[in-house]
Amino acid sequence: MSRSDFWTSRLPVLFSLLILLVFVVAVVQIWNFPLRAKQFPLTIGIPMLVLALIQVGLDIFKPRKHAGPAPSMATGMGMGAMPAELQQATSGQGQDDRARLEELRHELEELEDLEDAETIPHTKRDVVIALVWFFSFFVVLWLLGFMITVPLYTIIYLLVVAREKWWFAGVGGVLAWLFLWAIFEQVGHLPFFPGQVLTWLGLD
Amino acid sequence: MPPEAVQVDILQAFTSSLFEVLSWPAIGYMVLGMFIGFWVGILPGIGGAATMALMLPFTFSMSPVAAIAFLLGMYSVTATTGDITSVLFGVPGEGSSAAVIFDGFPLAKQGQAGRALGVVLFTSLVGAIVGAIGLAAVIPFVRPIVLSFGPPEFFMMAVLGLSFVASLSGGSAVKGLLMAGAGLILATIGQDPGTARLRYTFGEPYLFNGLNLVPVAVGLFAVPSIVEMMYLKTSIARVKSSEVTGAMQGVKDTFVHFWLTIRASLIGLVLAMIPGVGGGTSQFIAYAHAYQTSKRKDLFGKGSIEGLVAAGAVNNSREGGHLIPTVAFGIPAGAAMALLLGALLIVGITPGPAMLTTHLDVTFSMVWTMVVTNIITVIFCLIFVKQLAWITFAKGSTLVPFLIFLVAIGAFTANNAWLDIVAMLIFGVVGMVCTIWRWPIPPLLLGLVLGDLAERNFFLSYSLFGWTWFTRPLVMVLMAIALAGLFGPMIWEFVKARRTARPALAVREADGVPI
Numbered sequence: 001m002s003r004s005d006f007w008t009s010r011l012p013v014l015f016s017l018l019i020l021l022v023f024v025v026a027v028v029q030i031w032n033f034p035l036r037a038k039q040f041p042l043t044i045g046i047p048m049l050v051l052a053l054i055q056v057g058l059d060i061f062k063p064r065k066h067a068g069p070a071p072s073m074a075t076g077m078g079m080g081a082m083p084a085e086l087q088q089a090t091s092g093q094g095q096d097d098r099a100r101l102e103e104l105r106h107e108l109e110e111l112e113d114l115e116d117a118e119t120i121p122h123t124k125r126d127v128v129i130a131l132v133w134f135f136s137f138f139v140v141l142w143l144l145g146f147m148i149t150v151p152l153y154t155i156i157y158l159l160v161v162a163r164e165k166w167w168f169a170g171v172g173g174v175l176a177w178l179f180l181w182a183i184f185e186q187v188g189h190l191p192f193f194p195g196q197v198l199t200w201l202g203l204d
Numbered sequence: 205m206p207p208e209a210v211q212v213d214i215l216q217a218f219t220s221s222l223f224e225v226l227s228w229p230a231i232g233y234m235v236l237g238m239f240i241g242f243w244v245g246i247l248p249g250i251g252g253a254a255t256m257a258l259m260l261p262f263t264f265s266m267s268p269v270a271a272i273a274f275l276l277g278m279y280s281v282t283a284t285t286g287d288i289t290s291v292l293f294g295v296p297g298e299g300s301s302a303a304v305i306f307d308g309f310p311l312a313k314q315g316q317a318g319r320a321l322g323v324v325l326f327t328s329l330v331g332a333i334v335g336a337i338g339l340a341a342v343i344p345f346v347r348p349i350v351l352s353f354g355p356p357e358f359f360m361m362a363v364l365g366l367s368f369v370a371s372l373s374g375g376s377a378v379k380g381l382l383m384a385g386a387g388l389i390l391a392t393i394g395q396d397p398g399t400a401r402l403r404y405t406f407g408e409p410y411l412f413n414g415l416n417l418v419p420v421a422v423g424l425f426a427v428p429s430i431v432e433m434m435y436l437k438t439s440i441a442r443v444k445s446s447e448v449t450g451a452m453q454g455v456k457d458t459f460v461h462f463w464l465t466i467r468a469s470l471i472g473l474v475l476a477m478i479p480g481v482g483g484g485t486s487q488f489i490a491y492a493h494a495y496q497t498s499k500r501k502d503l504f505g506k507g508s509i510e511g512l513v514a515a516g517a518v519n520n521s522r523e524g525g526h527l528i529p530t531v532a533f534g535i536p537a538g539a540a541m542a543l544l545l546g547a548l549l550i551v552g553i554t555p556g557p558a559m560l561t562t563h564l565d566v567t568f569s570m571v572w573t574m575v576v577t578n579i580i581t582v583i584f585c586l587i588f589v590k591q592l593a594w595i596t597f598a599k600g601s602t603l604v605p606f607l608i609f610l611v612a613i614g615a616f617t618a619n620n621a622w623l624d625i626v627a628m629l630i631f632g633v634v635g636m637v638c639t640i641w642r643w644p645i646p647p648l649l650l651g652l653v654l655g656d657l658a659e660r661n662f663f664l665s666y667s668l669f670g671w672t673w674f675t676r677p678l679v680m681v682l683m684a685i686a687l688a689g690l691f692g693p694m695i696w697e698f699v700k701a702r703r704t705a706r707p708a709l710a711v712r713e714a715d716g717v718p719i
Binding site: 011012015019022023026029030033034036037039040041043044045047048051052054055058126127129130131133134135137138141142146150153154157158161162164172176180184188190191192193 | 378379381382385386388389392396398399401403404427430431434435601602604605606608609612613616617620622625629637638641642643658659662663666
């Protein structure tokens with residue numbers, strides 16, 4: 001295993017360490033509270049702290065290679081553990097039937113991942129660009145507020161990323177603004193914040 | 205209450221809830237939910253649970269029946285419409301639609317797409333009705349059990365639900381438990397109900413009232429879906445679909461294999477009652493059953509109507525099964541049910557005994573919502589089945605700006621605070637990281653949803669019984685089941701590994717190869 005593979009296979013330990021830190025903070029923070037306030041958090045926190053230590057140990061000393069594609073972000077989970085009863089579903093079968101069912105089970109596992117990111121070609125650059133676009137909406141939102149950000153972002157995204165025609169992007173922006181204004185401001189009376197730029201300029 | 209009065213009470217709630225569901229504005233919200241669920245089921249990327257998280261904030265001002273009609277109407281439809289893309293394009297619109305591809309897509313390639321769609325749509329309807337009947341039928345039996353539960357039993361039910369979801373939601377049980385524990389700890393943020401001390405707020409006023417479910421749910425489920433849509437940039441339809449005719453033949457096929465439809469529906473209903481048992485497990489067991497009982501095993505995987513019937517029926521019957529532990533015991537069977545539970549808490553209803561007594565009409569409204577939405581959806585799909593195929597050519601990237609602003613609005617409406625949006629983004633990052641490094645997300649959400657109830661029941665148990673509450677018979681039974689659910693799969697894997705190693709060992713010994 002190369003040095004880079006060694007460290008890459010151990011990156012997940014960072015998240016395990018973060019989880020461990022959560023439980024350490026949870027236990028330490030609550031320690032001096034009255035019994036009523038700390039009873040439940042400690043009942044959960046102490047065993048979880050032990051489990052977290054075990055998980056960190058597993059991630060450091062026994063990192064797992066991924067058996068197949070990562071779960072889709074859309075579902076957040078893979079197929080799920082198959083309970084032992086599945087074996088009984090094939091009991092009493094001839095060898096051919098059992099083998100065929102096993103084949104079908106593997107196909108089902110693959111099909112469940114079919115909409116998975118790893119089956120559609122994309123690069124790390126695609127992911128980074130997507131993340132930049134996603135978080136930039138919220139940066140602009142903080143600066144300019146909902147009423148300007150929503151139509152502006154819609155038009156720019158449809159033009160630049162979705163590569164739609166200018167009139168389609170324009171209509172999309174207008175519709176988005178109308179939807180926001182009609183449903184959330186007029187009907188819902190949501191108190192949208194004006195945006196920091198407008199606040200700094202005294203226009204809020 | 206005397207038994208006759210109980211029966212009248214149940215019957216009254218059963219009939220009055222139908223009128224509540226069909227009256228305005230509940231029917232309007234149901235149709236709106238169905239419209240949204242229809243698109244979610246067909247279009248790529250965003251799934252049923254993510255959409256429920258997005259729609260959660262909009263239930264604040266609804267009545268309980270309207271909120272149920274909206275969310276459940278949306279959720280019921282996604283499983284049905286997800287089957288459409290499975291048949292036409294071999295791409296599951298929802299994870300629960302994967303098994304439909306086995307035989308649905310080959311049938312479509314043979315020019316029988318319409319027939320296949322007729323089968324899955326009608327079996328979905330039958331499955332949904334079986335699930336709804338199952339939920340309604342179980343209520344009179346479950347009610348006395350639930351009413352005899354005390355705080356210790358309810359606390360153990362929460363532990364049971366979390367342990368099952370933690371061990372069965374994919375990945376390792378240790379990670380599942382850690383996420384569940386993290387969710388329970390997150391639920392304790394804010395003011396302690398007993399002493400009013402502030403816990404884990406670090407001086408931040410935003411946290412004084414605790415973490416709001418909406419930004420967390422939206423962040424965990426919707427954000428990763430949307431980011432994935434942004435970098436994949438596809439539509440579903442990557443190949444042209446075949447001509448879609450002959451749907452009524454598919455409906456007739458359902459009646460030819462009616463008892464198989466019922467058996468597959470019952471499999472889905474029963475398995476769905478166990479928290480954490482995924483759609484894949486139910487689908488495979490129903491499919492395996494159809495295979496075992498078929499006289500034409502050679503057709504399975506190549507266009508078997510029986511296989512398609514089983515896969516179509518099991519999908520929708522699971523909804524009724526999921527609702528049983530959610531409504532009766534307040535134990536969500538998965539992420540979507542956790543969100544529905546969250547919605548019930550938002551509109552002021554606490555799942556558990558109240559759902560089977562004072563709010564029995566709300567419980568039965570779930571039954572009617574599932575039946576009515578599936579009937580309308582199936583009729584609509586059967587009529588417009590050809591036009592539906594065109595929707596799947598819509599580009600995911602065109603929807604992205606609208607989804608992002610819905611996510612932002614959704615999070616903002618929790619408390620009308622910018623920090624809700626920040627919380628949503630933080631949990632969005634957590635959701636993405638969890639997915640990449642295979643940490644299950646549903647236990648985290650369940651822990652957050654159940655945390656408050658679990659803590660109250662834990663404290664009440666201790667106050668009423670001291671530590672002897674651990675020795676109550678039902679508590680010990682539930683604890684044993686929880687431990688079996690946690691350690692059972694691990695022990696089984698160990699035994700399986702030993703059995704696999706033994707024949708190899710025997711072969712090496714027979715060959716005289718030194719071990």
